[in-house]
Amino acid sequence: MFTGLVEGLGTVVAIVPNGPGVDLTLEPAASLPEASLARLGDSVAINGCCLTVIEIRDHRWVFQAGSETLSRTNLGKLVPGDSVNLERSVRPTDRLGGHFVQGHVDDLGHVDQILNDGDWTTMWFHVPPRLTRQMVSKGSITVDGVSLTLVDVTDDRFSIALIPHTLQVTTLGQRRVGDFVNIETDIIGKYVEKLTLSREKGRGDRE
Known part of the structure; x- marks a missing residue:
């Protein structure tokens, strides 16, 4: 973890x-x-x-x-x-400053758009639609192992706002449009989707 x-x-x-x-x-x-x-x-x-x-x-x-x-x-x-x-990997006594990350990459995404505003950057990523179903605005996402907060989520894209520090100390500052990145969605999102689909299937079986 x-x-x-x-x-x-x-x-x-x-x-x-x-x-x-x-x-x-x-x-x-x-x-x-x-x-x-x-x-x-x-x-x-x-x-x-x-x-x-x-x-x-x-x-x-x-x-x-x-x-x-x-x-x-x-x-x-x-x-x-x-x-x-x-x-x-995190120890039980460590401070959890990001979110729970398993280190199990769900799929590859790629950098779709980079918008610079001074030292700050908004970066858009294109991913398989099955992953965006596990994302919500203001939720957590892991890109190349970096815990980040989602800004906007569409059917096949999401954006994140990167502060100068993150750009400087991680590889995200080196990324260019078209580069591939590792994506891991929040485990909570996975469980919520699984529970929702199971309930919908259960209702369908009873009808």
Whole structure:
């Protein structure tokens, strides 16, 4: 479980094929707080996708990503030199400043529009319609592992307002129109949709 509060950035150092997947080596930024350093076996959200640290080499973290992960997230589009958002799993005693994030990416979206207003940015994302059914204005959404507040939601798009700090300390400040992003909807939205559909089906069966 994560909070969607990115602890720091990492740089892709190497991507080595390994069976149907890859070994992914990342180098955490020097600015990453010491308390955020990972240990062997830790769960780390990389652009919002939960992976396990399988090896630590000279302060670099090594992960394994399978074919399913590579096909359903933007980790399959990474190349050496790319930046990624990093967050270790939350501890029971940690402050929950974002929202409950599972690290299970629902699908890929892409940047559809970027509107700049001084140092602030409004960013629109295009996503499959099945995901917007789990979104509401002022609700929570995770984009590339960043916990954000939804502004507007349409049938196949949503917008978020990004403050200068978020643009500076996460990869969202590097995104351009057309870039793919990992999307995880709020787990509460998933349960509400499931409950609603179950009730509607139940009423239909009784009629």
